[in-house]
Amino acid sequence: MGYKSNEKSIVDFCESKTESLSNWVRQVKSKSLDAKTRRNRDLRIIAILSNSLSRAESELISKQRERARRWAQMQADLGLRNKEEEVAKQQQEKIDNFWKNDLSGLDSFFRELDNVKPAPK
Structure with a gap:
């Protein structure tokens, strides 16, 4: 008769999407590092991985901020x-009070220094 909800809630679903994106970013970083350190580098692969990584990281940051x-x-x-x-x-x-007290003490000290006249020679 009633509405039956699944075990996963919407919050869990969003968290799993963010978590999977985070895992994907980690894996792409690893692949990118591996591609960059190979003796015979393929610049196309490095460029594709770098671009994908950049986009995924910005998407992950925006999801985390949201x-x-x-x-x-x-x-x-x-x-x-x-x-x-x-x-x-x-x-x-x-x-703030500590700094105000400290700074006002320094301020009065410097004012007193300005009022000190040099001793006659």
């Missing part, structure tokens, strides 16, 4: 980022 963007959006939707962002903001404020 996944990271979706993960960040999901965290924001669920409110998981608020605590992490608050802790990071507090740590950044501590660092």
Whole structure:
């Protein structure tokens, strides 16, 4: 009567596609390195492998960025980022305050140096 879902979800399917692309990139890198180090190199094969590798790597990077963007959006939707962002903001404020205090101390030191007059000879 009802809808029966497969064991693999859409997320698993996307992950497996990205994982298989990653494996493919690794294999092509290996083949490309092997082709470049052979004594009798075939430049056509090296060019084809280099071009394919370049395209696959850019596709993999775009998929990874898209996944990271979706993960960040999901965290924001669920409110998981608020605590992490608050802790990071507090740590950044501590660092900023430390540097402001340190720099203001140096600034006053240099002002005092400007006010020092050389001793008469």
